[in-house]
Amino acid sequence: MQALDYLLSIDINYIAIGLIAVFFTLEQILSTQFSFRDRGKHFWNSFLFQIVFFAGNLFWAGVTVFSIEWLNQHEIGLFYLIDLPLWLKLILGILLLDLSTYWFHRLSHRVPVIWRFHRVHHSDTTMDSSSYFRAHPIEVLFWFGSTPIVAAGIFGLDLMVIGFYFLVLTPFLVLEHSNLRFPAWLEKTFGLIFTTPNLHKIHHDQDQHYTDSNYADIFILWDRIFGTYKYKPADQVKLGLKEFDEDRKQTFWYLVRSPFIRIERTEKENLISHNRHS
Template identity: 80%
Template sequence: MMKAIEYLLSIDLNYIVIGLIAVFFTLEHLLSTQFSFTDRGKHFWNSFLFQIVFLIGNIFWAIAFVFCIEWLNQKEIGLFFLIEIPVWLKLILGVMLLDLATYWFHRISHLVPLIWRFHRVHHSDTTMDSSSYFRSHPIEVLFWFGSAPILMSAIFGFDLLTIGMYFLVATPFLVIEHSNLRFPSWSDKTIGLVFTTPNLHKIHHDQDQYYTDSNFADIFILWDRIFGTFKYKPAEEVKLGLVEFDEPKKQTFWYLIRSPFINIEKI
């Protein structure tokens, strides 16, 4: 079992992401989609540019990230260095605790105006599909995405195996959650009791701030249910994006890159 896990974790995560995007992007073209596109070509081009920036940012982020985790492990910093627990239990706890930390970091990115300036780039997408997973400002990718795992490693002593397992589980969730495919409503009332379903995550991308500030969890929607941020509305009633980014000129790659440094009034 551990050999299988180690083999999966040895695969470059970028290859996994690209493979998932290719599969779901193809399905979105072949099957009935949930949200219509007014200009799919322009959306694809924007997504492609964000994908390139995302992957390049991941390279620099990974170097610093691995250095920090290895340094913490060498110094034996964290609670798991004080207790003896099986590897399988450490992996399960690691995935759950890292997802909990990501929930809070995600929630903070909506509450702190400076961080929201960068995070709103992800929410500005009015025609979401699986490639929207990449639609994040490079500064947010470099300085914010790795903060939760590093902090949790300092507290609990997570190693690269545990963190790798978290990303291996979280990445498919994130790609599927952003996909422009129809999912049955019954999945929200069954799977959605514990896990984040695509319909529940799309509510998080609704233009209405009441819904935007909800359903923050990447894997376990349970965190939103526990901490009072769970919201529900039928998927067909969701209107994606941010009102202040509705104009076509505000959907271009270069505008979105500059947008955190522009005073855009929240509507």
């Protein structure tokens, strides 16, 4: 319990930055899955998103904590109807929060106005561990706050359970975006239940047929259950979005403005073709 309290006291942003420092270094040393140029420039454009998010989150985190504490004080949610031991609450909390983010993520691909912000993350044609940072601040603050609040209201999750979820989630997110080689047998073992790096890279394929799949962050089980699981060998994945495949469209300033620019999704033809042959 003491160890858990200590881990939860560490700012999750520091944990993410530490993990990325390790994996980004490994990407420069080891044989990588994809060969990219200008890694320093790519890292800087990604890290600028984290700086903006960190500034905005100083306010939004307070709103999120206040909302969850209010829900807890009024004992709102399913967990308040049954008496569960802490270890079971933590396990169920991870499952339920990951299920919630699965549906939020799936929704962000289906609703055009939300996709405009979410596509910033998918626009990365040279993905590596620093791509963890690359998400529009408006989307991240909305997701970072609304998902835990909604889950707390429905399931009765408290700040400890939610903090533990983010503690488990962060290594998954960094690892899933890292540009390292992973053995194919991972998908046949851990990939039956968990989202492996290769399975997540399929979600970042330019082909919309694959982009709109493998939404889960921790448990690929949700995609298998709800029919959104897809597979292709990792070496056949072409990363990013075709409409962002230009150097000028990979800069921080363009990406921040991009949700407010009309950019047609160029992979609709592929999706129609897949649907005709399925």
